[in-house]
Structures are given as structure tokens and as C-alpha cells.
Amino acid sequence: MGKLIVQKFGGTSVQDHTSRDLALDHVQKALNDGYKVVMVVSAMGRKGSPYATDSLLSLVSSNGATKLNPQELDQLLATGELISMSVMLNQARQRGINVQGMTGAQAGIITNDDYQNARVLKVDNNAIQQALLTADVVIVAGFQGKTMDGHITTLGRGGSDTSATALGAALNAQYVDIFTDVNGVMDKDPKENSNAQVIPFLTYDEMETMAQNGAKVVHPRAVKIAMKAQVPFRVRSTYRTSDLGCTIIGSPKVYNN
Numbered sequence: 001m002g003k004l005i006v007q008k009f010g011g012t013s014v015q016d017h018t019s020r021d022l023a024l025d026h027v028q029k030a031l032n033d034g035y036k037v038v039m040v041v042s043a044m045g046r047k048g049s050p051y052a053t054d055s056l057l058s059l060v061s062s063n064g065a066t067k068l069n070p071q072e073l074d075q076l077l078a079t080g081e082l083i084s085m086s087v088m089l090n091q092a093r094q095r096g097i098n099v100q101g102m103t104g105a106q107a108g109i110i111t112n113d114d115y116q117n118a119r120v121l122k123v124d125n126n127a128i129q130q131a132l133l134t135a136d137v138v139i140v141a142g143f144q145g146k147t148m149d150g151h152i153t154t155l156g157r158g159g160s161d162t163s164a165t166a167l168g169a170a171l172n173a174q175y176v177d178i179f180t181d182v183n184g185v186m187d188k189d190p191k192e193n194s195n196a197q198v199i200p201f202l203t204y205d206e207m208e209t210m211a212q213n214g215a216k217v218v219h220p221r222a223v224k225i226a227m228k229a230q231v232p233f234r235v236r237s238t239y240r241t242s243d244l245g246c247t248i249i250g251s252p253k254v255y256n257n
Ligand SMILES: Nc1ncnc2c1ncn2[C@@H]1O[C@H](COP(=O)(O)OP(=O)(O)O)[C@@H](O)[C@H]1O
Pocket: 009, 010, 011, 012, 013, 042, 158, 179, 180, 181, 182, 184, 185, 186, 187, 188, 189, 190, 191, 214, 215, 216, 217, 218
């Protein structure tokens, strides 16, 4: 297969039609640059949006502790990303993009059975490889996988980042782009510090330390997976087309696309 990249879009980046159109502009640009694209999407919006992960959780926990067991709860939580994937699939087709959609399980993401916080054990890249023989883009529902015996799991809050780097590693992607609502990884949380600055380059170790210290912009497990496979990844704004944000790599090296 030719060049491939993974592009992940977080909840705010897929929350409404306009945001999804901006996301699809990034996909279109990658296609124009000659890449096949694996697009990973999170559930639509944040607390208060009807299909956001927190809203799904509140459906079964607003009147006291949930009566669902952990396995049953993951069946509910995974639906947010399934809705998001289907809505994005429809919108991408409306734009004429040749695209297929997959659940995390269909995309071959196999995890342990630590429900709500499952670890990726392996990724069977067969189905995506097959799909990309005819499609230009595969949209994968983030944040989820399945156990060896077929039960749906979720990867921990913020876990769509992990879906993205795990798929990037399994597909030998040129790089993984994590698109979000800020301009990149910054020296401080930009929502709390108006003078926060984008850090243009970080090593995997530096990024992992920041993630472990609470910079929720990237999930720590996502960094570990990228580091192990040496897949470069970038954290970028969905709202800026040409801005490359922050690049995370083994050692400083400039990417020009
Ligand atoms: N050091 C940091 N750099 C960038 N963003 C940060 C940092 N620390 C915390 N954040 C927060 O991370 C948020 C992005 O992560 P998240 O809400 O999980 O986005 P997404 O829905 O795109 O996955 C930003 O809106 C920002 O407030």
C-alpha cells in the first residue's frame, strides 16, 4: 500500500456539522497530497451534548450508582463513538469521499477485559488493509475495541488517542495527527493560561511526562504506543488548516507536510 496517515478528531472537533466539515477538509487535503487516510473519531461534543460520553454515562448513573456491570456499561459507552462514526461517514459521502466505516472491533483492535480502561493487546490490521484496497478513507470509531472472546471494551477516558496511535503503529502510518480544539501541546493548559505557548517539538518521553502530569490533550497510553513503534505524531488544531501544531518524535526532525 502507498502512503497512509491516521487523523484523529476529538469530541469538540466532531460536535456539529461545521466542525465536521473542517475535519473533512483536513482529510481532503491529505487525499490531495496522495495519502490514504484512517480517520478516528470520538463521541460528538462534551457534557450536555446528547451523544457525548458523559451524557451516555449520566443516562444510567444520574439516579445513583449504575446497575450495569462493567461489561454492560462498555456496551453503552461505545455507542457514542459509533454514532459519531456513522454521522461522519454520511457527511464524508455527501462530499463525494470514497469512504468506509468501522467499529473499533471491526478495525481489529483487541484488548484485555479491563472494562472502562482496557489495554490494547494487539491490532489485526487485515480488515482496514482490505477496505483501503477500494476505499480512500476508513473512519474508525475511537475509544473502543473487543476482547479476544468478542466483548466490547472501552479504552479509558480520552482513549481515542490510543485508538489512533495503535492503528498508526499497526498500519505503519507515516504519522498520526491528533486534531483538537487548541493549537497544539502548550507549555500550560491554554484554557487556564491565556499566555500559553505552543511547543513545536517534543520527544516521546517529554510528551509522556506531560500527559502523566495531567495535560489531557494526549492520553499517556497513546504516547507509549507511538514511542514503542516510533510513529511520529502531531497535535494540531482542527480549526487551522496549515498550522502544524506540536510534533512528537524520537528526536527533533522537521516534517514539511
Ligand atoms: N499543556 C496543554 N496543552 C494543550 N492543551 C492542554 C494542555 N493541558 C490541558 N489541555 C487541555 O486539553 C484539551 C484538549 O484535550 P481534550 O479535551 O481531550 O480534546 P479532544 O476532545 O480533542 O480529545 C484542551 O482544550 C486543553 O484545555
